[in-house]
Amino acid sequence: MAHVRRVWQPGPSVFSFWAALAYFPASDLIRRPDWLGVLGLAVAVAAYLLTIRASFAGRPRAAVLGLTVLAVAILALCAAYGGKWLYLAPVLSIACGVVLRGRVLSAALAMVTLTLMFITYRRGGGEDAVAAVAWGTFTAGLVVHVTLKLFATIAELRATRQELARAAVADERLRFSRDLHDLLGHTLSLMVVKAEAVHRLIPRDAAAAAAQASDIQRIGREALAEVRAVVAGYRGRGFADELAVARVALEDAQVPAVVTLEEVRPAPDADALLGWAVREGVTNVIRHAKATRCEITLIGRSEEIVLKIGNDGVPERGHGPEGGARPRGRGHGLDGLAERAAAAGARFEAKALPGGRFALTMAVPR
Known part of the structure; x- marks a missing residue:
């Protein structure tokens, strides 16, 4: 001490x-x-x-x-x-x-x-x-x-x-653990999906299985770089990069993705927050839902930029923080994303809908 x-x-x-x-x-x-x-x-x-x-x-x-x-x-x-x-x-x-x-x-x-x-x-x-x-x-x-x-x-x-200094240290530790969890949670989920793809492809297509194995190696290296970036204070890769990774993850998980984007230019902080929303939203789809379709929409409005991620295949009890397949604590997953949104003055909503659907909405100020 x-x-x-x-x-x-x-x-x-x-x-x-x-x-x-x-x-x-x-x-x-x-x-x-x-x-x-x-x-x-x-x-x-x-x-x-x-x-x-x-x-x-x-x-x-x-x-x-x-x-x-x-x-x-x-x-x-x-x-x-x-x-x-x-x-x-x-x-x-x-x-x-x-x-x-x-x-x-x-x-x-x-x-x-x-x-x-x-x-x-x-x-x-x-x-x-x-x-x-x-x-x-x-x-x-x-x-x-x-x-x-x-x-x-x-x-x-x-x-x-002194008390404020101790609280700031505790908040920073919480932020670091949350960032690390969100980064590794997404990456490890993607590696699991690709490992399952390798298992499916080995009997019938050894070349494709080898390609998936190479992807696992690449993703592992990227995960290491991301962890180092988090240690250096990195807060996210941005919307475009996260969307590209999300497309690959959904494709490997055999979940068709329908992406609709308007031409918008968010501020750096808003771009990072949208990237986190894509990362966590798609991870949530892959890990907690048996989705057959995932829709990602980005709309630019006069005062805010709205990202919507929707999917079907929600279990009977829902998934994520609305009653998911497993309990999740504050600071992790969608709850952690809600904390980020509140800190940035953004509007966040994640809820189960009738018909076995789930919708995530992140609206960031311009």
Whole structure:
């Protein structure tokens, strides 16, 4: 399995750093010792660190409890001492940004900011001090929230991109297996038909049997070339080439073919899709029907080119995906052809008709 790079995410160590803002009130305590202040500051720092770690550890209840203790401690200390103790305001808002989300965060930041503005004003702070506290408190929590959300979005996008890459690989594998099945299914069916012809001809016409055996050798070589072409990304030989092969296959299977073609020039992608339709349609006739007649018609219309392949000799239960002689999975045979048509925006239909007939229709946009 390929190594997947993980997106770096900010963790508790990044936000624990902001506990260093306790230095400013601590400097006041060094000059004017106050054991109640020391206890309150210790509680605030411990509550902040525990809140951050609980939040990143996926323990929301513990994080909310720690945030509540932190809010009570910081608001009480700021109200009691003022001055440098107001540097603890961003610590509280940062904790809010880490723990809370959505409307709860907005309400909490607004409440904390307004409360600290009031405390600053009551402690004698002027307009500049009140504005500084308001700005620092609200923006600290908002920036933390936006940063965490941004990193979460980046991680989700990275995971989505990796999942899309895995899906693309799976789709390509499915496409390759489907192409390989369709190519070899047709070719092997043709080789079986020719082998049966050799078996029939040996008693009465050794030269004709030898010619059929030579065809089997040629078809085997062509099959090898086709497999190599599929590996290289080849998607089909085109309508004209597939029709020529189909004529030979039907002749060898002793199924008379009636071909009616209008002069049309499909686009390369449409030509390849029509070729696949001829390939799979004729293969289906040879493998699943006891047909005495196969009709292939190509009609050019104003907005689309319509290919129709019809045959008789359908078994009582039908054949192919409409109830065939054997079950067939998606991605193989006519079901695989339906997938190709849907991907190309073409109209596809394959169904059994009354009177033991079967009709395949492929309409590709011009």
